[in-house]
Amino acid sequence: MFNYYLKLAFNSFKRNPILTGLMIAAIALGIGASMTTITVNYLMSGDPIPEKSSQLFHVQVDSWDPNTGFNDEPNTPPNQLTWTEATNLMAAKKDFRQTAMAKSGAIIQPDNPDINPFEASIRLAFSDFFPMFSVPFQYGNGWDQKADEDRQMVVVLSKETNDKVFGGENSVGKNIVIFGKSFRVIGVLDAWQPLPKFYDVNNGAFDDPEALFMPFYLKQELELPNWGNTNCWKSPEGEGFQAFLQSECINFQMWVELETEQDKQTYLTFLNNYVNDQKELGRFPRPLNNRLLNVMQWMHDQEVVADDAQIMMWLSFMFLVVCLLNTIGLQLAKFSAKSAEIGLRRAVGATKQDLFLQYTVETGAVGLAGGAMGLLLALLGLVGIRHLYGDELNDLATLDSTMIATALLLSLFASVCAGLYPTWRACNIAPASQLKSQ
């Protein structure tokens, strides 16, 4: 029976090729536009570290200007920490993973004379950085706590850096000259691109991770330059690098891993106590305003999903609505032209259910064809987005299986929506009425 209905549907398409084509095209365009924008939004708002995003907390303390808040409305604490807080909070070691961080950069001078010196970004962090953020290694490991404390000149290379400098071979144990100093390679990362780059969203939430990773205190040891964002409400007292580190300038980030709500409360209490102690030393002139946000809360707070992406998504949903209205109208017109045929079929014994099934097959076929074409259009749309936005959105414009499933569901839903009412109308044609006029 199903095959027969399918055949009837195809006959009907053949009788009205332009109308059918128009319906399929309308659904395809609506689905294509919606899927393109949904995909970009989905990837932008994705959870970069799903297995533990609710246990990783970004640390904020309000060390800002007594006269003007970092943000006035709402009154949120600064988005980064000073060197003083980063080092003090790390030193007050609690029994969980924690890492303060900073971004820097330096010139790498490869031994191989064929490779020109080049500038590379550096992530300064503590040894917990790698296990905390589930960073994958291709060769070797991260450094240990002793390396942190001893300020050892060790470095972990990103996969790209290792490919560039060492041709992709296992470089663990080799030396590399960075910032004019010799470092020992201790590990090489596997491909790693958290989206968003949640641990530091300051220079674009979808930036590439850094090229080099090294112990945090080397910042002070080697006087490594400040990359990322530096913000000061008060200029450093005195001149020079150490004065900057002792200043109220913020350039550092910190994350802690807390497994339970209880742990979180304990840590927050610790933070509040810390700030109160600092107040006694004459720092932290603002009211107590410390905050621990987990990964997704922090991504939300930092508004990593671009406004434009959201605007486009809502506009494309409306676009889909127009396309569906279009299809419903055309479908209705098509069925109404068939009312004589339907009346006849009813008169010779077809039940409403029979007709309902038959026309559902017909509208379903249109919907699926539209959905499939829409998926192709979405692929095309994503190519277009990649082209328009360049490398900054490259990783954010690809379809994964979730998105393909969503597309198919959406098209099924759309075609049912578009087909249900016309089908219902067609089934309710009284058998006699249409025969009379003949």
Next chain:
Amino acid sequence: MNEQKERSFFAENWEVGPILRALLRNKVGAILIALQIAFTMTIVVNAIYIIHERSEKMKRPSGIDEANSFYLSSVGFTNDFNTLVTTKKDLNLIRSLEGVVDAIQINAVPMSNSGWSMGLQTQPGAEFDGTGSAVYMVDEHALNTLDVALVAGENFRATDIQTRVASQNHWPDKVIITLAMANRLFPDDGLGALGKTVYINDIEPMIITGIIDKLQAPWVGWDNVENVMLTPEIRDAETSRYFIRTKPGQRDRIMSEVESLLAKSNTGRILRDMRSIDETRVRAYRDNSAMIRILVTVMVILVIVTGLGIVGLASFSVNQRKKQIGTRRALGASQQAIVRYFMLENLLISTVGVVLGAMLTVGLNIVLVDAFSLDPITWYYIPLGMLALWVVGQLAVYGPAKKAANIPPALATRSA
């Protein structure tokens, strides 16, 4: 006589009554078209508004000679690398090149999205708020290189230029600011800012020795993008950025020449990020231009879909009513009367659509303003949008209406 003729013009020829009655019998079809028109209008008008807003933003001049300027950075890495000596040598070399107008060392570049800002205030003391301003650290060649003009005061002199070391936090005692910045600091009399003292770092005084016409900060998304100050400094840090202005048409040649000359002159450094201002502008506004292109595409497709939908439905209704049309023709209706019938029918439906569309447009705009802090829409976009969709509807229905008019009266006599 005349009066009667006019009344009949409305009462008989325009057939609004019969059209309405016919429409009421097929409400759903008409409602669907009206809704389609309403949503299309909502999207199109809001999209056009966003496009307009973005392109206005993109049109703002940066103040510099965009077509003939570029920049690059030199980063020293050897232990004996001397930034100051190298910078002075490099600048002399570049300035002497045929085709170069002038060159400077600068810490940041307009539209490059990365730079330095400080607050300036008219009264000393931490309790007073400063006005944020981008800082460009430059020498006396800056005005010529950046192609900015003094509207008051004078340029820096060579003797004003101080050396700035890394992590230094005191400032020179002279500053040149933009007119926009002057107006913000001294709202009553911007030009009167000349010679006044302003304070940086809460208490450190600087004298305004010059006011320039226009120069943008590095951040194009910043509300106060024209708040800029120039300070007379040469930086002694590992990285030295050069900004070079060439004679018209010479930029690309000079770019490659400068790169190879500098690379040869000192091997203890790398050169990076060489970029023309044209390219910098493209990068700075890439999101905006992408948004504009996407919205234009969506709008065009949407109007086509809606138009084709109207064509499809109208053709259908013509086919359905073939016999009635034939009968009307046989009873004496002219071809124009048939065309007019369908056009008018569409006009009535469109009117419902655009009125609804106007409400939805405002509604969507309110949502966008609220959620994404866009500006509220200017009122005349609404009537223009209504007019545009009326036209689209009329154009779409004209073909099928014309076809209907060609139905021969004899059709009435044939059986269906």
